[in-house]
Amino acid sequence: xxxxxxxxxxxxxxxxxxxxxxxxxxxxxxxxxxxxxxxxxxxxxxxxxxxxxxxxxxxxxxxxxxxxxxxxxxxxxxxxxxxxxxxxxxxxxxxxxxxxxxxxxxxxxxxxxxxxxxxxxxxxxxxxxxxxxxxxxxxxxxxxxxxxxxxxxxxxxxxxxxxxxxxxxxxxxxxxxxxxxxxxxxxxxxxxxxxxxxxxxxxxxxxxxxxxxxxxx
Amino acid sequence: xxxxxxxxxxxxxxxxxxxxxxxxxxxxxxxxxxxxxxxxxxxxxxxxxxxxxxxxxxxxxxxxxxxxxxxxxxxxxxxxxxxxxxxxxxxxxxxxxxxxxxxxxxxxxxxxxxxxxxxxxxxxxxxxxxxxxxxxxxxxxxxxxxxxxxxxxxxxxxxxxxxxxxxxxxxxxxxxxxxxxxxxxxxxxxxxxxxxxxxxxxxxxxxxxxxxxxxxx
DNA sequence: ATAATAATTTAGATTACCCTAAACTAATGT
DNA sequence: ACATTAGTTTAGGGTAATCTAAATTATTAT
Ligand SMILES: [Mn+2]
Ligand SMILES: [Mn+2]
Ligand SMILES: [Mn+2]
Ligand SMILES: [Mn+2]
Numbered sequence: 211x212x213x214x215x216x217x218x219x220x221x222x223x224x225x226x227x228x229x230x231x232x233x234x235x236x237x238x239x240x241x242x243x244x245x246x247x248x249x250x251x252x253x254x255x256x257x258x259x260x261x262x263x264x265x266x267x268x269x270x271x272x273x274x275x276x277x278x279x280x281x282x283x284x285x286x287x288x289x290x291x292x293x294x295x296x297x298x299x300x301x302x303x304x305x306x307x308x309x310x311x312x313x314x315x316x317x318x319x320x321x322x323x324x325x326x327x328x329x330x331x332x333x334x335x336x337x338x339x340x341x342x343x344x345x346x347x348x349x350x351x352x353x354x355x356x357x358x359x360x361x362x363x364x365x366x367x368x369x370x371x372x373x374x375x376x377x378x379x380x381x382x383x384x385x386x387x388x389x390x391x392x393x394x395x396x397x398x399x400x401x402x403x404x405x406x407x408x409x410x411x412x413x414x415x416x417x418x419x420x421x422x423x424x425x426x427x
Numbered sequence: 428x429x430x431x432x433x434x435x436x437x438x439x440x441x442x443x444x445x446x447x448x449x450x451x452x453x454x455x456x457x458x459x460x461x462x463x464x465x466x467x468x469x470x471x472x473x474x475x476x477x478x479x480x481x482x483x484x485x486x487x488x489x490x491x492x493x494x495x496x497x498x499x500x501x502x503x504x505x506x507x508x509x510x511x512x513x514x515x516x517x518x519x520x521x522x523x524x525x526x527x528x529x530x531x532x533x534x535x536x537x538x539x540x541x542x543x544x545x546x547x548x549x550x551x552x553x554x555x556x557x558x559x560x561x562x563x564x565x566x567x568x569x570x571x572x573x574x575x576x577x578x579x580x581x582x583x584x585x586x587x588x589x590x591x592x593x594x595x596x597x598x599x600x601x602x603x604x605x606x607x608x609x610x611x612x613x614x615x616x617x618x619x620x621x622x623x624x625x626x627x628x629x630x631x632x633x634x635x636x637x638x639x640x641x642x643x644x
Numbered sequence: 645a646t647a648a649t650a651a652t653t654t655a656g657a658t659t660a661c662c663c664t665a666a667a668c669t670a671a672t673g674t
Numbered sequence: 675a676c677a678t679t680a681g682t683t684t685a686g687g688g689t690a691a692t693c694t695a696a697a698t699t700a701t702t703a704t
Contacts, residue, residue, distance in 0.1 A: 249662050251683055299541040309535045318526045324516040466692055468653055
């Protein structure tokens, strides 16, 4: 059975290696799990010894099939719990991430299956992120971020990149949730901010924010 | 913030000191948390340094007000989660204890309040044990165990002492759940087993089992 | 009062995870 | 080729929780 810490490292490696192609660098990994590079090196050696990643000194780490499955199971739990907290317990979408960071480490196959059933097998979490199924299959959405959307084009918001409370609260204010229709009216060259229509409502979005909104045309 | 382990020790001390009167002995505590006496001594010193217990060498440990509140909060979480698992997720009452042992250590005031609300503020858990409220108030039931019930007397089952899966499965079979009416028909002097009526059904209960059934006249 | 026994504490290690500081490697610029 | 630099690893320790074995204390029996 994997420890709390091992699970967090695997999850971080998964998120940092865009779809498993590029190797994950030690410094990036350390930053992601909020430790120092020396600690990340130690853990990466340990995970390699357990055949959860392949690792080459000074080069980086890649998940093995086994490691990827483990990572996806942690992500599955995280996103199912977030969905539960919003849908069943009435949490706001900006309040769930921290609690889910704890709940994702509960070890019980039965619990997560029952939870999935209780929620009626949701496809995405409150932030629009896809939930891996029991076999670790995850549907990859070929989404682009809002700042790359052309002027005049319409799209549907699918997900939000950043799970920080401050961004989510801001998006709440302007009404930018997954599922909503967005259309770019104008783009300021000076600061790359955009003027858009969100379900008919005119809104102004900074570049910092629009980068974190994922849309599908 | 208390660690996983500290919380488990506090909970064990609470359960071992019948309502806080008697001091808890090191060996008993060690057995309860499944470690060795030496480890229990270390932890007991640590908890005393944090003013969660009072401790006298070779004599034993007692919860302080602060420690008792912490213990009751862990017990509150444990029992609310058990209730959730049975009522919302459809677990059997013999499957919930192990998972609740993990869930009870999730740190989030908001989560537990929301869970309590979702469950409509239950008074007892699936095993009939009282659930402390948000302030740590717990209603003490003056129950006696079934083996002390006199012949011919009727009573209501209020709770089950032991949370082991094998006992709970057995009680399921004979239909002995909290809320049910039980009446002792006969008691065998040889093995102290009893013949009883459980909602009209005639059942035979061994002494080992009847000791673990709590009833209220 | 003394000896035997049971319970408890202390001493000294171990493991997992994390840290700082020093050493090393790979890449880059001159 | 050589020096600089950024990134990474190694060396050496620290803390929390655990363990075994030895020492200590309290209790009971003679
Ligand atoms: Mn999240
Ligand atoms: Mn999410
Ligand atoms: Mn329980
Ligand atoms: Mn219970």
